[in-house]
Amino acid sequence: MSSKFKLCNAGQGLFYTGEINLSNRETFKFIYDCGGNNISGAINQHITQGDVIDMLVISHFDDDHINGLPNLFNKVSKIKRIFIPYYRGKEDYLLLMAYVYGNGATFDKVDEIVLVSISEKIEDERDELKDFNEIEIKDFHDIDGYRLPNTKIKKIGNTVLSVEGKWIFKFYNARISTDINTIILDIDNLISNNNCKDLEELLKRNLNAAKVGLRTIYSNYCSSKYNNSKQNQSSLCLYHAPIKKETSGIHLMLDNGVRFGCYFEIYRFGTMLTGDISLKTKKKTENYYDFIKRYEKEAYNTGIFLLPHHGANNNWNSLILEDFMRTPIFLNSSGINNRFKHPGSMVIKELQNNGRIVCFANEYLMVEYYI
Template identity: 80%
Template structure:
């Protein structure tokens, strides 16, 4: 049986679902980001209450990539593992916690949170069900009830020797401690000793405080640039190669089907990272170097930052020359003018296939 992948109809945002068929009729289900202006409708359409999510990957913490998480957490049966970017500090862990609890959800259905640092350590392959994690420094005061938290460094994860996953996140400075100090102040102001005690209060004031902490860090104060560049990218591919089939599906049931025979079977998901060399010359080179062994297998490439001109790098078309299909997720008539006209023109000039999801259109493909 073929495995199915969907870039869902969330409008301006990103919600990607993968369902990998394993042995004994089992399915490995993963999600990459969960946000957008139509995220509630997309969750209702593509997620059921019986769903068990084996892997949830959060690229970064902009609202249009995570505003569906509370609905997702409340609806599904279980989330086994959540993967978030890590840079020698627990700010992203605290942002995740702040957003979930601040918006009326909990981690009661979550087994484990894994912080990913791909820039350190020797590359090592591990079975997904036997991931070995390191302890997270300075997390004791911020532990969540009944949720395991750990770090992995530069790991390639395999699922039943059928599918592989490889992460990448850029090295960025970690001099921002605002989140930790604000969390500590919130705990102290409510006369609690730690985060777990604060969460047990279930006070509206605590929820408002957590939402404010998230908003201060991810929106106005830092203008999102650090969050965007810290995006956790994900490469996934089958170990055994077969032929993918592409079709597009409109919400009203009308289907436009396109079939192409390609020889590259990997997908790269890029969040909101910037790969533009003029702004971040080191970042693109490190990204390319990190995936140097996978470049020839990447047939499907998610345009970074919803196809923004300022995040695109024309060198992608040279270095990833065997990549045929480019995906994009953005809202119709959005104020950011995503995807950028320059990006689309370059892709069309190279005769690439561009598949765009929006509020009304879901892109599906099968391998």
């Protein structure tokens, strides 16, 4: 039985889902990002009431990648693990918390939040292959004083996750140096101003003033005032693929109310998901070189590549066409007539001139494929 993947019709944003068929007719369900100007419609269309989500990956915390979380949390019955980037202490975790609680939702249906930290030297990495359900993730004490009610907070490093020995998931996030700690100070002030001893007490008391305060903190922190381009650069990338070689090609569907299907006889079944990361680089010390070191082996097996930052010219690197020379299909998620002019015409022209297939998702069109 085929596994199914969708780049959903979220509009200007990103909402990607996967359903991997396992033994005993069970299905491993995962989501990569959950935001966009049509995210409510996309969630209603693609998520069933009471679903159990095994894994939710948040690439970064811009509104167009997470504004569907309150809706998603209300609709599903459980999310086993949320994976978020971790590169500068508590800030990323607190930013996610501020958005969710600031918009009236909670993490009550979430078992664990896992912070993903990649080692300082990519070339020195030794990946550990661990089963998703059996992996032991150590409790994370650096966030003591900022814990959430009823949710465990943990951390992993260079672990590659497998699902029943059938599918693998491999993470990467850029190493960004920054001294921004404004969000910690603002949350500390919010806690003390509401006469609470810690964040957990503040959240349990469910104060309206706290919600307004957290929503304001999120908005301030993600504004240009705090150089939120670093949020994009630190996007948590995810490669996923079957472990064993498949014997059939990829069945690709485009759907805007009238389904159009096509079949590709390709035998590289990995998918590369890139969030809003910038892969443009001029020096060998910058993001792209770390990215390709991390995915050097996977590049050969990648059949589908999600264009970073909705296909923006400023995030694209022509070296991708060399390093992923066997990747025939590129995906793009952006809104129709969006003010950012995504995707960039330069990127699309270069892909087409090199014989690559580009598939688009927007408010009305989704891309669905089967492996």
